[in-house]
Amino acid sequence: MEITCIGHSGFLIELPEYNIIFDYFKDKKSVITPEIFKDKNTCVCVSHTHHDHYNTKIFDWSSLGDVTYILDNGCKVPEKFANEKIITVRESNDFDIFGGAVNVKTYGSTDEGVSFLVTAGDFVIFHAGDLNDWYWEDESTPEELIQDEESYLCIIKKLAGQKIDIAFIPNDPRLKHNAGRGIDHFKRIVAPKKIIPMHFPGNDGVKYQ
Numbered sequence: 001m002e003i004t005c006i007g008h009s010g011f012l013i014e015l016p017e018y019n020i021i022f023d024y025f026k027d028k029k030s031v032i033t034p035e036i037f038k039d040k041n042t043c044v045c046v047s048h049t050h051h052d053h054y055n056t057k058i059f060d061w062s063s064l065g066d067v068t069y070i071l072d073n074g075c076k077v078p079e080k081f082a083n084e085k086i087i088t089v090r091e092s093n094d095f096d097i098f099g100g101a102v103n104v105k106t107y108g109s110t111d112e113g114v115s116f117l118v119t120a121g122d123f124v125i126f127h128a129g130d131l132n133d134w135y136w137e138d139e140s141t142p143e144e145l146i147q148d149e150e151s152y153l154c155i156i157k158k159l160a161g162q163k164i165d166i167a168f169i170p171n172d173p174r175l176k177h178n179a180g181r182g183i184d185h186f187k188r189i190v191a192p193k194k195i196i197p198m199h200f201p202g203n204d205g206v207k208y209q
Contacts, residue, residue, distance in 0.1 A: 003208040005205065008200075024055050
């Protein structure tokens with residue numbers, strides 16, 4: 001499995017037979033090239049409609065290969081792309097694609113949209129979208145902070161005991177010293193093999209192993 005950060009919360013996961021692309025926004029390092037679509041099925045997942053997670057440029061890729069789009073149901077699809085392979089989802093969906101070779105489950109979010117658990121062969125990948133412990137200490141009351149954190153914990157506890165190889169979790173610097181709070185909870189409760197931080201500037205083109 002090869003993982004490249006496209007930027008912000010966008011990632012390209014290249015497996016021997018499939019590509020998985022999450023939350024494409026901007027591609028400053030030209031990570032997405034026509035070559036990656038050749039001889040592979042590609043699954044493009046969009047967690048929600050925020051501009052830094054959803055760019056309708058993704059539909060241009062359908063002319064390059066076999067692409068299936070999995071979109072949160074809040075994402076508006078331009079009319080000219082209405083006939084593409086599009087699956088709209090909300091929380092608690094569970095389905096297979098590519099003839100059963102890839103399974104997709106959706107979980108909730110503490111912001112908009114959904115989070116994704118994708119099983120492809122022997123690999124299990126979780127992409128949080130904007131699911132996070134948004135601990136806005138400067139903006140929220142103590143009661144709101146407790147409630148918001150409990151909402152996050154309630155969702156990630158549903159993943160406890162699930163084998164996860166890679167988890168993409170927000171690490172937003174705007175939260176200052178609380179930026180890693182969501183990662184810490186996820187590591188403790190879910191215990192994936194590896195956590196890759198996202199939702200911060202300057203990660204364009206970074207490769208992970």
